[in-house]
Amino acid sequence: MKQFLIFIKKEWLHIWRDKRTLFILIWMPVVQILLYGFALTNEVKNSKITIFDQAKDEASRAISERIAASRYFSLVENAYTYKDIENTFKEGKIRMAVVFPAGFRNDLLHANHAQIQLITDASDPNTANMLANYAAAIINDYQQDLNRNQDLPYTIHVQVRMLYNPELKGAYNFVPGVMALVLMLVCAMMTSIAIVKEKEIGTMEVILVSPLKPFRIIIAKTIPYLLVSMLNIGSILLLSVYALDVPITGSLALLLAESILFTITSLSVGILISNSAKTQQTAMFTSMMSLFLPTLLFSGFLFPVENMPVALQVISNIVPARWYFIIVKAVMIKGLGFAAVWKETLILVGMTTTLLGISIYEFKTKL
Structure with a gap:
């Protein structure tokens, strides 16, 4: 019995001395419950809207105030023409417009x-x-309040118009999200083992004594995976159009260019992981744990980012998939051009440059 207790004590001390195990056992559940509790919600709130009030009378103002005061909506600005509404939708500033005749x-x-x-x-x-x-x-509540003392009830008809997806097909939101998730995970996982694999099989020494500089070694590692990823992009788009009936409304060339840019960003993430990992198993585990959940939660694919607390919204800005998801929806679904996605493109370019720079700087030329 004494020996048994000694083994328990030994294992207990081992857990407390191993910082990684301690983090997984204690802090990981805490982090996950906080993330899931705030991010995983089907409730829609703080959705940005605009109001186009052509009546400007007492009734329209009363309804507008009720809508704006609701926690479900956040009034961004008032529109003065239908052109204003169209432009704000294209810029992604709003999710809904309320129009009073x-x-x-x-x-x-x-x-x-x-x-x-x-x-x-x-x-x-x-x-x-x-x-x-x-x-x-909200409009129905106003109508009921108005009819309390009326013999002949007032009726407010609500006409709903769905832009970009009048048939309300789920694939229109599903395809851009899956594209972001698949490309990020596949590209990052493929390259996350590229450098660490050379270390494990003992061929890194040969690479280090070659005349190639670290920059060229890293680029040479990523190019084959980039070519494979381009095949993945082509197959995803073909399946989307011909199997899922999701048309490419915008420029195909722009969509392909943006997809290649995002692929390079994902490959850069994988190279950075591969540089720091000591084994292939560690690299694969790190890429899965550090990319799958953030891409799923913070890209806006499953849960609207504006529903989350401000701290999580800030964190979502460093997730590359969020910006690619916005780009694909704008180009593929809404049919917009480069003018509508240049900011997101610039962010991905900045991320790619930063990640590659860190990977080159951290690349160890000595074992």
Whole structure:
């Protein structure tokens, strides 16, 4: 029994001395429950909207104030023309627009019915449906308050218009998200073992005595994986168009160029992991744990980023998949050009340059 207790004590001390094991056992569950608790929610809140009030009367102002005061919506700006609404949707500033026709209150009081139009970004069909339902519920509450002392009830008709995806196909949101997830994981995992594999099999010495500089060694490591990834991009797009019926509305050349840029970013992440890892198993585990969950949670694919606390929204900015997801939806689904995605492109270029720079700097020329 004494020997048994000694073995338990030995294992206990081993856990507390091994910082990595201690982190996994104690801090990982804490981190995960906080992330999942704040990020994993189907509730939509703080969604950015605009209001186009052509009536500017008491009734339209009352409904506008109720919508703006709701925790589900955040009023970005007021629109003054339909062109303003179109531009704000293209720029990705809003998820919904509320349009009041001229003479709204007059129609309500004299004809006993009036109409409100809700225009939503249906490239994410689930969110678009939920926003339209939330707004319709607020309008319905106003209508009920108005009818309490009326013999002849007033009726407000809500007309919903779904932009970019009128049939509300889930694939329109699913395909861009899967593209970001697949390219990030596959590219990073492939390259995460590229350098550490050479160390394990003993061929790194041969590479280090070659006349190639670290920059060229790293680029040479990534080019074959880049070519394989280009085949993956082509197969994903073909399946999306011909199997899932998701059309490429915008420029195919721009979409391919942006996909290649994101692939290079993902390969850079893998090279950085491979530089620091000591074994292939460690590199694979690190790439899976450090990329899968952040890509799934913070890209905006499954859960809207604006629903999260400000701290998590800031963290999401360093996840490359978030910016690529925005680019694919803008080009492939909305049919927008480079002018609409230049900021996201510049961010990916900056990430790629930084990651490659760190990888070259950290590349060990001596074993």
